[in-house]
Amino acid sequence: MKILNTALGIAAYCMLSMTNLSATSMTDDEITKADYKKLIKMLTPLAGSTPAQWRVVWSGDTTTTATVSWSTAVSGKKHTLHYGTKPFGTDVAKYENHLECKKSGAYSINAKEAETTKTAFYHHVPMTGLMPNTKYYFVMESDGEFSRQLYFKTCPKAENFKLLVGGDSRSGLASRCRMNLRLAKELKEKPEIVALNHGGDYIGSGHSWRQWRQWLSHHELTTLEDGRVLPIIPTRGNHDGGPIFFEVFNLDKMTDKHSFWHTISLGEDVQIITLDTNYSAKGPQEKWLTKQLSTIRPKTTWLLTNYHRPLYPAVKSPAGQTAVFVPLFEKYNVDLALESDGHCIKRTVPIRDGKKDASGVVYIGEGGLGVGQYRPKEDLWYLKNGGYVSRGHHVMQLSFSKDALNIETILMNGKVTDTHTLKPRAK
Amino acid sequence: MHIKHLESLKFGLAIVIALVFTATFTMNYFHEGTSLSKYITKQLELDRVKEVEAVAYTDMMLYADELTPVSEDVDLTEKAGSEEGFQRSQQIRFVDKNVTLVLMIVAWLMLIPALQRKRALSFIYLLMGMYLALLSVCKGLNGGSAFSEWAVPAHATRWLPCIALWLWLYLKPSSAENPYRVVKWMLIVSVSMTFATHGMEAIQLNPAFRDLLIGGFETISVTVFGPVSEVLLRLIGVMDVALALLIIFFQRKLWFLWMAAWGALTALSRPIAFGDILWEDALLRSGNCLIPVIIILWIYRKNTQTTKV
Numbered sequence: 027m028k029i030l031n032t033a034l035g036i037a038a039y040c041m042l043s044m045t046n047l048s049a050t051s052m053t054d055d056e057i058t059k060a061d062y063k064k065l066i067k068m069l070t071p072l073a074g075s076t077p078a079q080w081r082v083v084w085s086g087d088t089t090t091t092a093t094v095s096w097s098t099a100v101s102g103k104k105h106t107l108h109y110g111t112k113p114f115g116t117d118v119a120k121y122e123n124h125l126e127c128k129k130s131g132a133y134s135i136n137a138k139e140a141e142t143t144k145t146a147f148y149h150h151v152p153m154t155g156l157m158p159n160t161k162y163y164f165v166m167e168s169d170g171e172f173s174r175q176l177y178f179k180t181c182p183k184a185e186n187f188k189l190l191v192g193g194d195s196r197s198g199l200a201s202r203c204r205m206n207l208r209l210a211k212e213l214k215e216k217p218e219i220v221a222l223n224h225g226g227d228y229i230g231s232g233h234s235w236r237q238w239r240q241w242l243s244h245h246e247l248t249t250l251e252d253g254r255v256l257p258i259i260p261t262r263g264n265h266d267g268g269p270i271f272f273e274v275f276n277l278d279k280m281t282d283k284h285s286f287w288h289t290i291s292l293g294e295d296v297q298i299i300t301l302d303t304n305y306s307a308k309g310p311q312e313k314w315l316t317k318q319l320s321t322i323r324p325k326t327t328w329l330l331t332n333y334h335r336p337l338y339p340a341v342k343s344p345a346g347q348t349a350v351f352v353p354l355f356e357k358y359n360v361d362l363a364l365e366s367d368g369h370c371i372k373r374t375v376p377i378r379d380g381k382k383d384a385s386g387v388v389y390i391g392e393g394g395l396g397v398g399q400y401r402p403k404e405d406l407w408y409l410k411n412g413g414y415v416s417r418g419h420h421v422m423q424l425s426f427s428k429d430a431l432n433i434e435t436i437l438m439n440g441k442v443t444d445t446h447t448l449k450p451r452a453k
Numbered sequence: 454m455h456i457k458h459l460e461s462l463k464f465g466l467a468i469v470i471a472l473v474f475t476a477t478f479t480m481n482y483f484h485e486g487t488s489l490s491k492y493i494t495k496q497l498e499l500d501r502v503k504e505v506e507a508v509a510y511t512d513m514m515l516y517a518d519e520l521t522p523v524s525e526d527v528d529l530t531e532k533a534g535s536e537e538g539f540q541r542s543q544q545i546r547f548v549d550k551n552v553t554l555v556l557m558i559v560a561w562l563m564l565i566p567a568l569q570r571k572r573a574l575s576f577i578y579l580l581m582g583m584y585l586a587l588l589s590v591c592k593g594l595n596g597g598s599a600f601s602e603w604a605v606p607a608h609a610t611r612w613l614p615c616i617a618l619w620l621w622l623y624l625k626p627s628s629a630e631n632p633y634r635v636v637k638w639m640l641i642v643s644v645s646m647t648f649a650t651h652g653m654e655a656i657q658l659n660p661a662f663r664d665l666l667i668g669g670f671e672t673i674s675v676t677v678f679g680p681v682s683e684v685l686l687r688l689i690g691v692m693d694v695a696l697a698l699l700i701i702f703f704q705r706k707l708w709f710l711w712m713a714a715w716g717a718l719t720a721l722s723r724p725i726a727f728g729d730i731l732w733e734d735a736l737l738r739s740g741n742c743l744i745p746v747i748i749i750l751w752i753y754r755k756n757t758q759t760t761k762v
Contacts, residue, residue: 061529062507062510062529063510063527063529066510066511066514066515067514069515070515071514071515071516071517072515072516073517099516142518142520143516143518143520144518197495197498197499197502197504198498198502198504199502199504199507199508199511200502200507200529200531201502201535230596231596236508236512236520239515239516240508240511240515243511243515264597264598265596265597267599304599304660305660306660306661306663306664306667307664308663308664308667308668308671308682309663309664309667309677309678309679309682310679313679341485342484342485343480343484343485346661346664346727347664348727349668349726349727350664350668398494398495398498398502398535398538398539398542399535399539400542401539401542401543401546417539
């Protein structure tokens with residue numbers, strides 16, 4: 027086993043350089059037909075203390091904070107993040123900052139899987155005091171094993187930027203990987219993209235480490251050849267129950283029932299309130315949401331809400347939280363609600379008081395980051411006469427400026443299938 | 454017990470079953486497919502994209518795990534195109550809708566006394582019971598909602614009464630295997646299973662129950678704060694579990710009366726707390742109220758009637 031681990035470690039090192047051949051040099055057509063086995067060979071194996079499964083997680087103020095996380099196959103003794111605003115490759119001593127990891131642990135593994143599978147170990151390094159709209163180069167080190175140099179960009183404070191929005195990557199491994207290539211290609215072609223807001227249902231069973239580790243490895247395909255990492259804004263889906271979600275994204279368990287909600291600030295003009303549709307709408311979540319909306323709405327140009335189960339669904343029945351969330355969204359004039367779960371493409375007309383109203387809230391999404399697609403109900407009133415409904419693997423791109431919020435739905439082959447523009451509300 | 458009275462109870466049981474199938478059809482037709490069709494669709498989709506082989510290949514290549522034997526040369530080309538997979542899922546959905554439609558119609562037709570008297574047709578109720586039980590099993594397998602793995606016992610008032618009615622219609626009253634006692638016990642066990650499971654969910658603070666509790670109180674202008682709702686929910690859970698156990702050992706009218714009232718309140722709490730969009734949800738849970746009512750009438754008549762069958 028030891029020999030095998032060493033071999034995999036060497037393979038990992040070789041693969042890192044092979045990653046330079048990756049994804050984003052593919053054509054749109056090649057992305058839709060990408061061979062799963064070839065893609066897997068491009069990924070970093072989880073072996074020994076080689077840093078793998080890296081991700082940059084955003085929660086809170088994304089102009090000044092971020093968390094770099096990675097996994098190793100063994101627990102290791104010392105895990106350090108070397109980072110700074112200048113690139114020094116793997117000459118880690120030259121970086122301006124060296125943060126030792128204070129939050130490491132074993133990913134939870136259920137008893138059945140533990141009989142045949144080993145768990146791995148997470149390492150989280152939260153960074154604060156970052157500068158807005160700045161490239162941060164970093165190298166992860168675990169017990170003397172180094173990652174290649176990677177980087178991410180903090181969110182700009184006031185300038186225009188783009189955000190990718192998608193959800194539902196829980197099955198269809200090849201399609202998930204191809205959609206990751208699509209995300210990478212979008213990031214490469216549009217450097218103003220800052221992050222991916224993943225609307226949840228990363229995997230089929232939130233209690234399965236075997237499934238999570240595959241998702242984590244596949245996520246590497248969103249990293250560009252030059253090392254740029256696409257930060258991720260996490261949302262909890264109905265299939266993401268259990269503790270691993272919190273271990274993957276370094277999120278604190280807000281209550282004893284593992285609920286999760288938080289507000290993301292993307293510069294001065296954009297705020298996203300992330301809710302948990304696995305948790306009771308009434309009670310603490312309603313109270314928290316009301317406070318957030320009443321505080322944020324007067325200050326921000328674009329106010330978005332983000333959660334997994336749709337309130338105005340195109341496929342399934344409305345989430346149990348509908349009667350609580352919708353009146354609050356309308357009262358505080360939310361601009362856009364991001365939804366997943368239905369496995370289709372959807373954009374509703376603006377809705378207020380249960381009918382089409384230009385001053386209402388637009389609901390978009392339903393998820394297509396790999397999962398098989400369902401047939402949406404095309405005859406629903408909120409999807410006709412100005413709304414849009416379809417199916418296909420997709421990601422949505424939100425382009426924010428002070429004057430407009432442009433929404434584009436991009437299919438796996440790169441084609442834009444729907445566009446829509448929102449104007450800011452009068453203050 | 455008077456035969457005429459038993460006939461009316463039998464008729465009542467058949468109505469409960471018809472109501473459950475009406476709700477099943479309505480939810481399926483107007484909202485989303487049954488858990489069975491979702492399960493079949495998902496399995497076929499995973500098979501189409503060779504998910505098992507892809508997982509095994511990844512396990513081998515990235516984690517040095519060979520949990521499922523797979524060759525490095527394994528062909529992971531999808532068995533069929535995504536459009537073909539989609540069309541197949543649509544066919545399943547079509548069958549799914551029509552199966553629930555037919556079952557609903559049959560459930561209402563079976564209220565005709567002449568049909569109930571035909572022993573051969575009693576098997577329809579057996580099939581209906583097995584179908585509803587299968588839906589619960591699939592709900593558990595699909596996952597994705599809190600406590601879905603407990604769906605089989607939680608839904609006992611839906612599927613077990615169907616099997617009870619089958620026995621009732623199939624076995625001859627004059628035969629040695631007098632069905633009444635067995636049928637009555639099946640109904641009691643179904644109520645007990647449903648209440649015990651819901652009680653355990655309440656004790657563990659099922660998020661949906663908390664919403665119903667707070668929402669229900671809000672309709673009478675009473676605000677229940679977070680910690681209070683937790684205490685109330687746990688107390689309700691303990692009450693449900695206690696009643697579920699009590700009715701197994703001591704069948705008292707009062708307890709069933711309480712369960713009937715509670716079953717009605719919790720079923721109706723869905724539309725009460727969240728509006729009329731959830732009336733099918735209430736209908737689906739009609740057995741939680743009406744099965745205890747049938748048991749009460751059974752016990753009541755047994756205690757007051759001198760005529761024995």
